[in-house]
Amino acid sequence: MKKHIKNNVYWVGKNHWDLRHFHGSEFSTDKGSSYNSYLIKEEKIVLIDTVYQPFSSEFVHNLAKELDINKIDYIVANHGEPDHSGALPELMKLIPNTPIYCTENGIKSLKGHYHEDWNFVPVKTGDRISVGNGKELIFIQAAMIHWPDSMFCFLTGDHILFSNDAFGQHYCSELLFNDLVDQGELWSETYKYYANIVQPFSHLVARKLEEIIQMNISIDCICTSHGIVWRDNPMQIVNKYAEFANAYQENQITIIYDTMYGGTQTIAENIVKGISEADPLVNVKLFSASSSEISDLMLEIFKSKAIMIGSPTVHNGVLYTIAGLMEFISGMKYRNKKAAAFGCYGWHDVSTKTIEKGLKEAGFEIVMPPISANWKPDENVVSNSVEYGKQFAGLLK
Ligand code: FEO
Numbered sequence: 001m002k003k004h005i006k007n008n009v010y011w012v013g014k015n016h017w018d019l020r021h022f023h024g025s026e027f028s029t030d031k032g033s034s035y036n037s038y039l040i041k042e043e044k045i046v047l048i049d050t051v052y053q054p055f056s057s058e059f060v061h062n063l064a065k066e067l068d069i070n071k072i073d074y075i076v077a078n079h080g081e082p083d084h085s086g087a088l089p090e091l092m093k094l095i096p097n098t099p100i101y102c103t104e105n106g107i108k109s110l111k112g113h114y115h116e117d118w119n120f121v122p123v124k125t126g127d128r129i130s131v132g133n134g135k136e137l138i139f140i141q142a143a144m145i146h147w148p149d150s151m152f153c154f155l156t157g158d159h160i161l162f163s164n165d166a167f168g169q170h171y172c173s174e175l176l177f178n179d180l181v182d183q184g185e186l187w188s189e190t191y192k193y194y195a196n197i198v199q200p201f202s203h204l205v206a207r208k209l210e211e212i213i214q215m216n217i218s219i220d221c222i223c224t225s226h227g228i229v230w231r232d233n234p235m236q237i238v239n240k241y242a243e244f245a246n247a248y249q250e251n252q253i254t255i256i257y258d259t260m261y262g263g264t265q266t267i268a269e270n271i272v273k274g275i276s277e278a279d280p281l282v283n284v285k286l287f288s289a290s291s292s293e294i295s296d297l298m299l300e301i302f303k304s305k306a307i308m309i310g311s312p313t314v315h316n317g318v319l320y321t322i323a324g325l326m327e328f329i330s331g332m333k334y335r336n337k338k339a340a341a342f343g344c345y346g347w348h349d350v351s352t353k354t355i356e357k358g359l360k361e362a363g364f365e366i367v368m369p370p371i372s373a374n375w376k377p378d379e380n381v382v383s384n385s386v387e388y389g390k391q392f393a394g395l396l397k
Contacts (some may be wrong), residue, residue, distance in 0.1 A: 002066050003176055005038065005229060006221055007158050010179075012063055013037040014051040015172050017280045020085075024169055027196055028293035031189055032172030035083055036225045038162060039066065040155065043132020044073040048153065048162050049225055053086030060090050069094050074129060076137065077102040078151045078164035080109025085230060086289040089114050101129065103141055105149035123151070123210075132155070140215075142166060142208055146203045159220035165238045166205075169193045169227030179232035190237070193226070195302035196242050196295050200333050205245040209238060215287055247335040249305040252283040253396070256297055257310035258290050258319040263344035264310045266377045271308060271342065274389020282393060289321035294328055301329060306396050307364070309355050313345035318354050326358040339364035340392060342371045342385075349374070367395050 003011040013036040019029045035051035037059070045067065051059045063069060069091070077085055077100050088110070092098070099121045102110065107120045123139040130136050135157035142150045145166050153162045173181045198205060222230040222237065230237050253275055259265040268286060275284045285300055301307055309325065312317035318326070341355035352370035360366055371388045373381040374386035 001062070003041070005223065006160060006231070008316065009158060009160060009223075010039045010041070010066075010156070011036060011176060011223075011229070012039045012047075012059075012066065014055045014059060015174065016052070016055075019038075019170075019171050019172075026265055027170065027295045029170040031170070031171040031185060033226050034172050034229075035086075036223065036229075037087075038223055039063075039297050040131055040137075041067070042135055044130070045071050045136065045310075046074045046076060046131055047072050047322050048076045048223075049078055049084040049164065050087035050091060052083045053089075056087040056090040059087040060094070060236075061200075071166045072098055074098070075100045076153055077106055077110060078153065078162060078225070079147060080106050080113060080149050081147060081165075082113060083212075084164065085110055085113065088118075089116065091116055092116065101139070103149050103151050105143070105147075106151065109147070109317075110148045124310045131155070134136035140212070144204045145208055146197050146201055154217055154219075159218055160223055161217075161219050161221070161234075162223045164225045165197065166224070167222050167230060167241065169366075171227040176229055177230045177232070178230045178237075181228055189227065190240070191303070192295065192299045192372060194241070195299040198241075198244070199298075199302055200331055202245040202247075202333065202335075205241055207354065209242050209245070212238070248302065249337065250303045251281065252285065252300070252304045253393070254304040254307045255284065255286045255310070256289050256292075256307065256322075256325065257286075257342075258288060258312075258321045259344075260312050260314065260319070261376070263373055263376050264312050264342070266382065267342050267344070267371065267373060268308075270382050270385035271371075271392070272387035274386040274391075275393040276389075277386070278390040278393035279397060282396070284393075289325055290319075294325065297325060298328060298332070301332075301334070301337075304337065306340075306367070306392070307340060307359075308340050308392070309359065310342040311351045311355060313348060313351040316348070318343075318351045322351075322355065326355065326362070330358065330362045332362065334363050337364050338367045340366060340368045340370060341386075344373045344375070344377065346375060368392055
């Protein structure tokens with residue numbers, strides 16, 4: 001169903017209400033997601049992005065109800081990832097010669113995904129096309145926000161920024177606009193999206209935001225490729241991204257563990273007790289890695305000023321949930337976060353060393369040597385864990 005955005009600009013995307021995981025099983029999408037495609041109907045007709053491949057037929061069918069598809073003058077592919085380009089093969093069967101505007105890397109990505117030699121037109125920052133009625137689309141490369149081919153485009157006259165993945169959320173709502181949806185849901189999904197998708201490229205986000213500010217364009221509306229359209233005070237999300245990109249943290253400490261027979265869990269729970277006693281105002285949170293979605297854990301780490309990770313020693317290493325977590329955080333390029341490790345062992349204390357090494361390599365500052373228990377924690381270990389938590393909290397004040 002077409003939805004009106006502003007003047008001659010329409011949303012023609014797909015709401016995927018029952019999506020529960022994205023990027024394989026990596027990102028849990030409790031509130032679904034959307035694949036936002038936009039139609040500009042000025043003297044020229046422009047389609048910006050499409051939808052995920054399983055919805056190709058529905059997308060092309062709906063588009064054909066809105067206009068004669070042969071009348072599309074330009075297609076803009078802001079990003080080649082299949083959640084936005086997936087309907088191109090079906091669409092291009094109908095209009096094989098229509099030019100597709102994208103970056104040089106976009107051409108590589110689209111050719112790589114679809115093995116088609118469509119009528120690609122490479123563009124770079126500052127290139128522009130006229131859409132008629134005195135309006136232009138200006139292209140802005142946004143490499144690594146979040147893929148090398150990513151691009152934004154800006155519609156003059158209407159002052160709309162089409163930002164593709166940037167500023168988005170995996171969030172589904174028929175209400176479409178930021179001022180209409182549940183604000184708790186919107187911001188929760190905005191944070192989670194940044195923490196999982198954009199965080200590794202924070203240094204580039206800061207530079208890109210500066211570049212957009214230097215362009216001196218006034219933005220009335222930001223049309224993302226997932227989630228809502230920012231029409232009410234759209235600069236609020238630009239400012240929030242500036243905050244996120246600057247080593248974001250809250251007064252939060254996150255403890256994540258996995259456990260075999262409850263020993264590492266006992267240490268974790270008593271560390272929490274110690275932290276809370278030492279600093280009643282810090283938001284200390286405790287998660288079992290095996291009963292949490294990894295993308296939710298990444299959100300909690302993103303918000304934290306410090307974390308602790310714990311595992312028993314198994315097979316001369318750590319439990320696979322903790323190994324997966326360490327692998328995930330190793331690419332996140334966190335700055336200014338502190339950490340420590342803990343765990344239980346029977347024969348050799350390997351897990352805490354493995355975790356500490358992984359945390360250091362991921363850029364965390366290790367503020368205390370690990371705490372570990374040989375076999376099941378006894379009363380001494382319990383009180384030492386409380387004390388350990390108190391000291392950890394004290395170092396962070
Ligand atoms: Fe929403 Fe990078 O694709």
